Amino acid sequence: DVKVTQSSRYLVKRTGEKVFLECVQDMDHENMFWYRQDPGLGLRLIYFSYDVKMKEKGDIPEGYSVSREKKERFSLILESASTNQTSMYLCASTYWTEGTQYFGPGTRLLVL
Amino acid sequence: KNQVEQSPQSLIILEGKNCTLQCNYTVSPFSNLRWYKQDTGRGPVSLTIMTFSENTKSNGRYTATLDADTKQSSLHITASQLSDSASYICVVSILTGTASKLTFGTGTRLQVTL
Secondary structure (H helix, E strand, O other): OOOEEEOOOEEEEOOOOOEEEEEEEOOOOOEEEEEEEEOOOEEEEEEEEOOOOOOEEOOOOOOEEEEEEEOOEEEEEEOOOOHHHOEEEEEEEEOOOOOOOEEOOOEEEEEO | OOOEEEEOOEEEEEOOOOEEEEEEEOOOOEEEEEEEEEOOOOOOEEEEEEEOOOOEEEEOOEEEEEEOOOOEEEEEEOOOOHHHOEEEEEEEEEEEOOEEEEEEOOOEEEEEEO
16 A cells, blocks of 8 residues: 655644745656645645655745655745644655555644 | 645544545646645545546545546545544645646544544
8 A cells, every 4th residue: 555644733833933844755657746735725735746856836836845855755845834724734656647646634724 | 826725624524424525726728636635634635546547546444536527636534533533624636747746635633423
């Protein structure tokens, strides 16, 4: 079974803090994604990566950056957290972009 | 604008009953359509994935249908169980160059009660 894990289930941070969210997959998938999910809005793509050290902006990249130094690990960075970044963050991976995406359990981030 | 609309927003049914969730989309060019189940506080889990040439696909008690002409899909749940209580998300994929782009619906929240 594909396993996608995220470093934290819940996080509470203060405005202005730098926040790191980590995602690890164990199926040698090429593609990894970061989404945020907010009530009534559906999942929105922040960034994705199709290879090590490669990244592409999604629909809402402002205020975020990413890092992919190893194939299995994709990190989302909030350089200076703001209250409007309070959300559920979901990581996903897939072998090819047309295939099924496998999601992690999510990280619920609260920025105070 | 590419959109995926789901209905109803929420639904409550009795255990053992059937239900059907709807998904209408306007995205183009269409590549495939997926249904995901998301339990509260969890990540989505894939139920079905259908290309434009497929009309129906089943996964246990879940049956998805697709009408690519009318751009409509439905997810039918048979003999519902309490564990079916979750959000069901319709996702449409379009091909952009060599990659695909996913557009997510906002989901239907299903509650199955005794």
